[in-house]
Amino acid sequence: MAASYAGLLAEKLETAGEREQAIMVRQRLVRAPKALASAQDAASPGGAGQLPIDGESRLHTVDFSRPSSGEVFVALPSGLERRVADFLDASRHYDVLARAGAAIPPRMLIFGPSGTGKTQSARWIAAQLGLPLLTVRCDTLVSSLLGQTSKNLRRVFEYAQGSPAVLFLDEVDALASARGNERDVGELQRVVVSLLQNIDALEENVVLIAATNHDRLLDPAVWRRFAFQLPMPLPDAGLRDQLWRKHLGAFGGTGVDFATLTACSAGVTGALIEQVSLDAKRHAVMARQTSVDEAETHRRLALAMALMQGKELSSVDDEVRWLRKLDMRRFSVRELSRLYGVTTRQINNMMKGSKSDGPQGKVE
């Protein structure tokens, strides 16, 4: 939201003749983290044109970006890679297929748990097609003003037909919850109907992708409109190995045992692997190392997994006990003293304070 407001502010300043100020705001946006860059695009004249805006909050309901194939990486199981390849063919060769009476509208629904790469896959597809990505933040689109949501939706779909692009409805469940649902009376029912109408009115060759991690909430009528469906699973061992190698990059060095990292990370998402890799790399940079410390990487992975399982390890003592119980050999007293920068005696004292907590027990 802050990024969208900053983009709008720059626009306003420019029209008010405050060019220098506008340039300053845009420069700050350029230096801001990547996530903010799309707001810059949206605000820059000639970039994305006039993006649709929510009448109430004045925020853009669409993010404009141009993912490039070198910069976006996605790891998919081979079966899903084939489906995506089919989808890319259906989009690239739509005209030829249509002339032969064999075209399927290139519409794909991506679903699966959070952090499995749904948004990333949409970016990857746009990059492969060489098209800009129009990301609709469905939660922003749902306006508190009655009737405004359907209007927002219509504007977004109209905007998408303006020039070739991939229209991406991210977190579509915010719009498309089942009509029979008790909570979703009135407005939301109308929104689902309006979503269906907009999809039906969309020119058949426009590439449409929707993503959700609540696939059970989706109305069956919405499902039917997506000929391609991509269920994103948690990464299997092969994919986890790819993800670790990719995200540790040059910091993986020769010293990292990827087979063990892969085995220890069973059941986690790609997002968690990315986050642990980033933490480990940051630690290496601060310690002026050129590759990550393997034990430190395992420590961060174990703590992230504990959090994922709902364990709150609120003190260093809790962490030490947890790690010891998890893997006594990897997390020897000596190794823990090195990792935490304390003496082995202190580690032993922490262990003595141990009650019955640990991976098998309950951690308060």
Ligand SMILES: Nc1ncnc2c1ncn2[C@@H]1O[C@H](COP(=O)(O)OP(=O)(O)OP(=O)(O)O)[C@@H](O)[C@H]1O
């Ligand atoms: N299969 C994957 N391949 C490559 N990167 C992945 C994969 N899964 C997750 N990631 C990484 O994890 C991060 C989160 O992925 P992404 O935003 O695509 O998840 P998502 O499925 O859209 O999650 P949410 O439902 O919470 O929006 C990204 O930065 C991405 O690089």
Ligand SMILES: [Mg+2]
């Ligand atoms: Mg997402």
